[in-house]
Amino acid sequence: MDSSRVVVVQQRSDPDVAALVRAHQAEVWRYLRYLGASGELADDLTQETFLTLLRAPYEDRGPEARSGWLRTVARNLFLKAVRKPPLPMTDVETIDAIWTGFTREDGGAESLTALRACLLELDGRARQAIALHYEQRKSRSAIGKELGIGEDGVKSLLRRVRAVLRACVERRLSA
């Protein structure tokens, strides 16, 4: 073990703690939302995740290991909060592989930029569905009325559009 890299985070000063939180909070919060936490629960559990890190005897081995540690704590806290049993390891690996594919090395900023660009490529019904659902936050039934389809149709349409956007993002990131 490289002892020069070991930092007992508990002994950090306020500015150190603040820097640590700022560096990772968005990623932890997004991860919790991705797992299905509501905004408020994500706020709470993000706080709890950092407190766990700051209070536990934890050896810091750099940003990447820290991110993984924070994700594990956040996931466990989330499952406990929603009273669900621990996930099988294969599921955890799947979830985290998709997640790290999105966040890459910048916490997801590049993926979001690509997604923003991909949104501009949408047109017609796809663009309208995204606007109604994400911008105007209309319910599926309201969107269905505007588009002349049923609620299940709206659900399928949105899912198809998201698949198109995912493919577009992957294309842009690999370019």
Added chain:
Amino acid sequence: MNTDDWQDQLADRALHELHGETPPDLTVRVLAALHAGSATPAAVVALPARVRSSARRFLAAVAVAAGLLIALAVLAWPSPPRGQTAIAHVELAVLEGGIAVTEVEADDRPGRAFTLTTGADVAWAARPGDLLASTDGRGAAVLLRPFGVVTTEAHTRLEVRAMEMSVKNGVLATGSLTLAVVAGVATWHTLSRVDSAEAGQVLRMEAQADGGSAAAALVTENQKLKDELAAAQQRAEALATQLARQQAEVPAKPPASADEAAPAPAEAAPVPATVTFGDAQFGDALAGVDWQLVGSVSAQMNPMLAELLAKMDHEGAELPMELVVEVQKLNMKLVEQLPGLLKAGLPGFGPNGTYLHPLVASNSLASMLAHAGQGLNDAQRNALAGLVRIYSAEAQGLQGQSHDFELEGLAADVAMKDRFFAETQGLLGPEQAALMTPPGSLRHDGGNLFDTGLMFQLHNDPIPASNPAEFARATSQKLEQQLGLEPAQAEQVRALLERHAGAASELWRDRGTPAESNLRMLKSGRGKAALQRQLQWMRELQQQVSLTKEQAAKLKGLKRVFVPLPR
């Protein structure tokens, strides 16, 4: 969920983020929680989000801002030693309605059940498993010292779930109390927030910074002042004896000059120690209030509320916690005076309705003005006495009225008191009026102690929303739980709410401010406009949605006003 589902969920989250749902900056909150010590024992990790977040936010902020380092230690929960059970010693005062208490059997006490009604004020040793239930199909308001006021909707049942102990100045005290909501809705009110929990959730209440010790501190302070007064009287008597002896020995002085003989300038009106505006029916209850204390506290607190609003009235403002703690302490002293008035049956919608009853408000005002050296003169006192008589009679009349919805009672009481305060203000000189309603204090509900916004603060449920559809969705979800609606009914309610919210342009004009979201002090008029609109949609809901008898009763008893807070 399979791989594709997770990928889709991630894309969904990313799209939400691009459309405004961005991660918050939690740095300050984490630092505050870190400094506040362990606020969450492992046993309560599964608390609902909003209760946990706001409770911790307050505890942390209070601890940091006021420097009150309360060492929280989980003593006997969740695994008490054999033969020892966690007990929270609380004082329970019923401010409104009735509460049935069912205590579980323990080694040192039999199980028992008793009911407390308005005005009851008892010491209670709460244990996990004890039950509290609102009685008579009505909601209740209970002061749980040292935690603050808890209000319940009708048919609410609460179970004591857990408590944490704190050691403060070497004394063991209850630091927090967790109540599980078995049925109905319960709300914990403090100055900086309102936490609600519905059936299946829990309400975790932190002891207030001053809270339960306020009464004891006042008694101690009172005794100290009495002792000082007795000592001063003894000294005065000794000096008088000495002076008489000296005068007998010294030849008489020549007559004083005209200037020296002139009477001293009239002193400011003394602070009334007793009732200024009396009433035959409620005389005893009014006499039981310490009006000097009320005047002194009001004189300090009223400008502080205005200062608080001024500091919060701009984008990005953060809670000035030292000020919040001070206001909270003063507020607790006023709340301590309430049980006697409530027990006497002084009419008013909710505890704050009673606090703003013309008899109470006028005596508070008289005492506050005298404290500030701006006491009422005889003409003002007589004119105000006339107003108090007229409006007290009107208040009594309102109490006897029946309504289709409980909230109609709030609207009527507020309208009456708004007129009373406007007329009272008209009797005052400019300096007095500025003390009653400090500059800027009228912009928000509860910006001063003579404002019907105080009544709204207990009943408002602000819903942050970007548009009417979002408001309708969030509100219908709450109603679905509170009224026990079926999904089809909830959808009908949502559509109805969306239509009403869309038509209410007055509710969407101004964006919510930090004072509204953090202090729940809504811009003046917002709560009233929302209440009027809500009464309309409640009537429509009653007519158009097929409700069961139980659902209809819950709708009738609803005491929450859902107020859109435009984002």
